[in-house]
Amino acid sequence: MGADSGLDVAKAVEPDRVHRSVYSDPGIFELEMERIFNKVWTYVGHESQVPAVGDYWTVQVGRQPMIMVRHSDRSVRVLYNRCPHRGAMLYGDRSGNVGKGIICSYHSWQFDTDGSCKAIPLDKGYQGTRLTPGDENCNIKTAARVESYRGFVFASLAADGPSLGEWLGPARIAFDDMCDRAPEGEVEVVPTCFRVIQQSNWKIFLENQLDALHPAVTHESTGRAAGEVEQAIQKKGGNAPLSYHFLSAFATPISKWDAFQTIGYRHGHCILTGYMGLRPRDPDTLAYEKVMAKAYGKKRMEEILGVNIHHVLLYPGLSVQSPLQQLRAVRPLGVDKTLTEIWHFRLKGAPEAIYRRALGYYNLVNSPSTMVNADDLWNFWKIHKGLESQGGDWVSFHRNAGQDLETNDVTTSVIGTSEQPMRNQFKAWTQYINGAT
């Protein structure tokens, strides 16, 4: 398997530039599915999505339809959404409860929530055949590995590879930062999932997430619009909700974005440090800090609220915005089509007003009416079209190339607008494609 275009995949990625086929070639996409998405840890959901035994959500891992389900021993299992008999998908809806068991709608084979076959109707029909009811061929196939970290459940379709903890490495701060901000140390999912489809290759979204050079350009219109209304409200003596600031911050002048920093870790994970200043001194924040100080003590609270992150990217499939309790899971649908599933979470034990901040961001930035992603998705489509074209072969990631500071597998950008996150992502891409990870 390789590039349809005949390109030598080993030569497609250089340290500071990438061949356009990597984004547009269907053969390379297939290779990515096999060597990246079928191997890595994929986020399948949060444990609080399936609180009761038998609760399930259907989810895509790599390109496989899977089921995340709560088993009777309270563990969360991830099964292939496929009946071992004739191959029908077991659940065609998004979520529910299996009731007395998983039952195939085709011939009523019945399974427990760990995938084991409980009953096959009229099983005498198998006497003297090569299929023995009760053997493992009658069970639903399970994900090779399932692990969770602070309530966030991941599955891998490969039996071998680093454990979830090893794979996350320091990028586990995505979940530590989110959960530590809860006085009870954990979060709970809000069971609404916004789904938005992008007409572009999955990597274009990931690159954009940590691209500090684009907001002032792409989102200037929304940033300015929100800034003007924010000021008008304040002029009238009112208090504009923090959600206006979420939008107006996008108009931060391009020169200021260099003050931020990106930090790259192994496996392509990366962090963009924060810029929104999410610790105002208003009564809601002060009330929250009181609860936090009671839960953790003042010193620990300061450490927790001092964590300064905008996005954490867990390559290749998850973008986490921990201080606002949002995440976007990436599901590649094809070489030029990508689904993002967008969730947000409640900080357990935090005042309602703090949840409303997360909600404001979820509605304004991450819902299908988003005034922010409207221009991102437009860019993504144009980028993809440009990379399908023969107007040039290479994508440039030269910005501050050769200047990244590297110690112990951690790469730090010299300035916020460095293209270090993209170089770090392609370092991992190359390792996966070469089978080195």
Added chain:
Amino acid sequence: MAKKTKPALKSVARKSVNGHDTLREVEQLLYRQAECLDGKRWQDFIELFTADGTYWMPASPGQTTGDGVPSIFWEDRNLMTVRLKRLTHPRAWSQKTAWGTNHVIGNVILSKEDANGDLVVRSRFHMMEFRNDTTRHFAGSYVHHLKRTKAGHRIKLQRVDMVNAEGPYEYVLQAWV
């Protein structure tokens, strides 16, 4: 006296004191609102709302309020003004491609009329959008909570339930539906 075999159809539509048909009046309001959207007359659209009016598109059909729960839109006039300013900004990049919509409103039912003239109106819409050489169709229901003012009825709350509220969106919604 002839025995009634069927109950009379329940309707709150009635002639108002000055002889105008209330239902006809609210239909005109709904059509005018659709015209504002299709004509991209965003400021006129906003002015159909009361000063404290809200445009709400729920994230799921079972929601009873947009307050404190996820919504696709939950906008007061200030947030509507942000949207207007963005749509008309010279560097709202995704506005560069030609686009247009066509709304058709029907099945208008006056479901509540208060003594002070406030109304609740249900209706159905179908909207076709052409954008970036692609056609999209959206359909669903409106519930307009209308306040009687000196200038005629104004929208206190408009609820917009998309049939595909919980489905995946190919691209996003840049303007109100």
